[in-house]
Amino acid sequence: xxxxxxxxxxxxxRSIPFMQSSQQRxxxxxETTPWFQSLPVELRDYLVSHASLVTLxxxxxxxxxxxxxxxxxxxxxxxxxxxxVGADGKEALLAILGPTAWVGEISLFDGxxxxxxxSAVSRTLLLHVPESxxxxxxxxxxxYWRDFALLMAQRLRISFENTEAITLLPAAQRVANRLLxxxxxxxxxxxxxxxIRLSQDSLASMVSLTRQTTNQLLRNLESQQIVSLKSxxxxxxxFDRLRAASLGELDR
Numbered sequence: 214x215x216x217x218x219x220x221x222x223x224x225x226x227r228s229i230p231f232m233q234s235s236q237q238r239x240x241x242x243x244e245t246t247p248w249f250q251s252l253p254v255e256l257r258d259y260l261v262s263h264a265s266l267v268t269l270x271x272x273x274x275x276x277x278x279x280x281x282x283x284x285x286x287x288x289x290x291x292x293x294x295x296x297x298v299g300a301d302g303k304e305a306l307l308a309i310l311g312p313t314a315w316v317g318e319i320s321l322f323d324g325x326x327x328x329x330x331x332s333a334v335s336r337t338l339l340l341h342v343p344e345s346x347x348x349x350x351x352x353x354x355x356x357y358w359r360d361f362a363l364l365m366a367q368r369l370r371i372s373f374e375n376t377e378a379i380t381l382l383p384a385a386q387r388v389a390n391r392l393l394x395x396x397x398x399x400x401x402x403x404x405x406x407x408x409i410r411l412s413q414d415s416l417a418s419m420v421s422l423t424r425q426t427t428n429q430l431l432r433n434l435e436s437q438q439i440v441s442l443k444s445x446x447x448x449x450x451x452f453d454r455l456r457a458a459s460l461g462e463l464d465r
Contacts, residue, residue, distance in 0.1 A: 239340060240261045245313060248315065248364050248367065249313070253360075256350075259346075260342050261340075264342045266338060266339070266341070267286070267339045268339070269336070269337045271335050272332060272333060274330060274332045275316075275333070275339065277330050278297050278326070278327055278329050282324070284321075284341055285315055285318060285321065286315065286331075288311060288313065288339055289339060289340055291335045291336050291337030291338060292311045292334040292335060293316065293333060294331070294333075294415070295307045295329055295331055296308075296330055297329045307329065307372075309410075311398075311403045312403060313403045314399070314402050314403035316331055318361050318364050321347060322365065368402060384420075384430060385430050387420045387422070388427060388430045389455055389458035392409065392440070392455060393456060396452070408446060409447045409448075409449070410445060411446070413428050434458065438450055439454045439458065
């Protein structure tokens with residue numbers, strides 16, 4: 214029985230058969246980022262051949278905190294918001310993950326329920342590798358555990374760096390730093406991008422600032438032609454100067 218029948222239980226019913234032509238197209242897309250590209254060829258073959266496609270509409274949950282694990286997912290189109298909601302209803306947004314990002318490996322390791330929420334920012338297409346296929350693979354070939362551990366280590370490293378930035382950096386550097394992290398694909402977790410589909414409310418939640426402060430800091434960057442702001446989108450115009458802003462060196 215699913216922990217959230219109205220959401221998670223619908224996902225298998227919305228899976229799309231993975232045709233041979235689609236397999237090659239999406240495999241090529243996944244191979245543009247470091248983790249999947251570095252996997253042994255036979256492991257890449259296995260993951261793609263045992264996968265199906267899943268679609269989510271904007272605002273729909275892939276899973277919620279406490280749901281059982283049903284496998285790994287890779288974002289192929291759209292984006293997932295990763296976060297949680299406290300007892301007071303306040304949201305803590307951890308990341309917005311776009312195409313080629315993989316999610317779900319933590320529960321693969323510890324067998325515990327999902328540690329956070331994952332919901333669609335926009336209409337989102339996902340690759341789903343079921344838990345049963347992953348367990349069969351790892352029981353037969355234990356050496357592949359290291360490959361999945363590297364994915365988790367990469368995510369953990371980024372998490373530590375983000376926590377350090379929130380704790381130690383002044384507000385202006387914090388905003389610039391987080392924009393660089395997102396645009397850079399979270400250190401290779403997903404594809405790099407110069408246009409970030411992200412609301413100012415979401416960015417404020419990520420950097421633990423008010424929306425008003427975040428808006429002011431973004432407007433300052435826009436006035437210096439470092440970013441361009443549109444509704445729900447932040448375009449990076451000058452990566453070098455944004456990097457200088459993240460280091461507090463912009464006016465030096």
